[in-house]
Amino acid sequence: MKAVFFDIDGTLIEGTHPDYRYIRPKVAEAIRKLQSQGHYVFIASGRSYAFLDEKIRNFGFDGYVLLNGAVIYFHDKIIYRAPLNKDFVCNICKTCENHHMEYTLQGERDAYVNKKFTYLISRLAKYGIGEKQLCLDFNLDDIDIYKMEIDSPTHADRQYVIDSLPQDITYVEDMNHNYCHVEVYAKANSKATGALKVLEQLHITKKDSFFFGDGDNDVEILSEIGFGMAMANGSVKARTAAKVIVPSVFEDGVAYGIEKYILDKE
Template structure:
């Protein structure tokens, strides 16, 4: 099978969520893909500054960040679609009034309104967040995405902010957390842009994931692989279900399709 590019989700796919580390078998697998001349792309909902340390560990310099709002290939920015100034300004004001935590992700920096509720603390305690300025002219950072952690408010309080935004619920593990991004940006659309950039067809592509926001990406390529620890909704759509991330799942699938 002629696979020329492989896309990998980050959390729960490349990185073991329990240990926070990339398994040794995955590191070796990525190295082998590089040696075979196969492109490797990290496709994540996280911002660039979150993902680049994993990329450095794996020797990967291709990223889809904020679920497609920001794309860099071979270290060069090829796509950027920040949240409009007026939209994030209204989100900042509403979250402050409601007492909800809002984190705003630039390319290299994170800003927070400082209202970390209990649900946000375990996730944000290792993140260096600057305080969101009260007025836009004080802040020249472009926000690629946001995370909202509801404390006193409800998601309905935010739905009217803009028809241009989409809210992604994190799932049952963190019931009050949402990603906020521009409508139209998703991993599948980003994968399509990357394939066009490298002049590779979907039939020459493979993707790995574990979350609900990976479904479209897995369906975009020839071989969509769900991790053994993936949500059932993703496993049902995948072409192949591999082992869990901590049980050498990436290596197992690449060997099963004779790519390694």
């Protein structure tokens, strides 16, 4: 029995490209072969549940390691959750607003955005995340938050937030696209810790675990998992951390990796 974990953006799909916005047929076929052999398949993503496309939700994955490991679903049940400290969330929201930065607050099922953040709402729409996937009216005191994403084109503002983070909080700064944002989440959680919790739950050894990813927030899981594969389009840090590099998302690299390194040979 094996467990295979997949990042989404830049790995299973490329959300900015219309032909790669959904899982490609060759990749889907390879994942189905894994399932037919009795192996488990999981999403491991920085995304919240709200930001999972309906086609991914309906694909038939066995579960999701979401929000960089802060929430874990096995089938339809949450088996782990670790929200951020509420005082910290309130303070960083105030900091962002004082510096005119827009942000997304991500819960275990919902994503919360201030309706005044029109730039952020329009940017999310370009990635296929529409207003129907967002909660625009909410009371911060009433919700649990697991991760924040802070948008700002100004490096000094992003750095101000980064420098003010407490010791138990970490971040990933993404400047690979035509915008800049910072993901903020707890150091205690990552895709790696989430995947290891899944392996423990399923009694699967680390040597029988696999991961496909492309970003800086994949570095730890690429190093910790049994066999980490980075996409050719991935970041330098991701490619350095991986056991092997597979073809890019545009070349169905996930299908290649499954066929070459994971499927049981008849």
